[in-house]
Amino acid sequence: MISMRREPSELLALGVAYTAFTKAVLAAPPDRDCLNELLQTFERRSAVTHRFLKGCEIAFDGLYELQVTLRSLAGKRLIVAASDLGSLQMSAVALARCGRRIVTPYWGISERFTKVARETHSVLLNLAEHGPARPLARVLTNAQHDGLLPFLLIEAPRAAPLGLDARRCAFLGFSVRCSRFLCWFGARSGSDVLLLWNTIETDGRVTLHHRALGHVALEMTPVLLAAIEAEILLEPAQYAWECAATLFSDPMAARLALAELPRIVDWRERALVSQG
Numbered sequence: 001m002i003s004m005r006r007e008p009s010e011l012l013a014l015g016v017a018y019t020a021f022t023k024a025v026l027a028a029p030p031d032r033d034c035l036n037e038l039l040q041t042f043e044r045r046s047a048v049t050h051r052f053l054k055g056c057e058i059a060f061d062g063l064y065e066l067q068v069t070l071r072s073l074a075g076k077r078l079i080v081a082a083s084d085l086g087s088l089q090m091s092a093v094a095l096a097r098c099g100r101r102i103v104t105p106y107w108g109i110s111e112r113f114t115k116v117a118r119e120t121h122s123v124l125l126n127l128a129e130h131g132p133a134r135p136l137a138r139v140l141t142n143a144q145h146d147g148l149l150p151f152l153l154i155e156a157p158r159a160a161p162l163g164l165d166a167r168r169c170a171f172l173g174f175s176v177r178c179s180r181f182l183c184w185f186g187a188r189s190g191s192d193v194l195l196l197w198n199t200i201e202t203d204g205r206v207t208l209h210h211r212a213l214g215h216v217a218l219e220m221t222p223v224l225l226a227a228i229e230a231e232i233l234l235e236p237a238q239y240a241w242e243c244a245a246t247l248f249s250d251p252m253a254a255r256l257a258l259a260e261l262p263r264i265v266d267w268r269e270r271a272l273v274s275q276g
Helices: 008-025 032-053 063-072 088-097 111-119 133-145 181-189 221-234 245-249 251-258 261-274
Strands: 078-082 102-106 123-126 149-153 167-171 174-178 192-200 206-215
Touching (some): 008 032, 008 251, 032 111, 032 261, 078 181, 088 206, 111 123, 123 133, 133 149, 174 245, 174 251, 181 221
Parallel strands (some): 078 149, 078 192, 102 123, 102 149
Antiparallel strands (some): 167 174
C-alpha cells in the first residue's frame, strides 16, 4: 500500500514532467499502469529517506565498490557529479558511509535534504549568500583542501552561480538550459569527476552506481547529461521527475505536457483518494 507522504503538488509535478518526457521520446503519453509504477518508485524514494531520518540502517549495494574507487582517487581533487536519478539524499548518505563529507551549493533546497545534510554533517552553501562564481569557487576549493567533496547536481536548471550563463544542451528529448558551473569549477580547480547515482529497489535497498570520468573539461556538460540520460532511459521510473525543472527550460516540454494536464490531474486525484 502506498502512503502519500508527499504533497499533492509534487504528484502533479511528477506526472507533468514524466508525460512531457514520454511524449517527446516515445511520442505517446504514459498509460495509467506506467504512472502507477512511477508513483510506487516515487514513494520508495520518500520511504528510504524517512527510514534514514528515523535512525534506521539503510542497506546499500555497491558501497564497497564506491569505497574502492574513492580510495583510488585519494590525493586528487575530486567533484561528485550527482543526479536526480534515484535519490539525491541517498547519494549523500552513501558518501557519508564511505567517510566522506560533502559540500553543496543551492538556490532552493528541500526540507528532506536539509535534514539529511544535518545528519551526515554536510555543508550547505546558500547561493544567495555566496554569490558570484569566483568567490564560490574559492570556498569550494578551500573545502576540497579540508577533505570535503563538492557535490554538484548535473541537471541544475539555473545559471548558477551569478556570473556564469547557462548553456543549451540536449537532454531527454529537449533542448534544455543547464548550469555549467560544475564543469567550469572542475576545469578551473583541476579536479577529477565522479558520476554518482542510485536506484531504489522494491525491498527498500539502495543500489549505488558510479563512474570515474577523469579530469573535468570545461565543455563537459553535454557529456555528463548524455551519460545520465542513457541511465534514465534504461529505468525511467527511477528518475525523480518531480524535480525535473530543467525540462521546462524548453517551452516544448510545457506544450507537450499541458495537453495532457486534465488526465494527469485525474490520475493524481484518484491516487490521493485511493489512500483515503
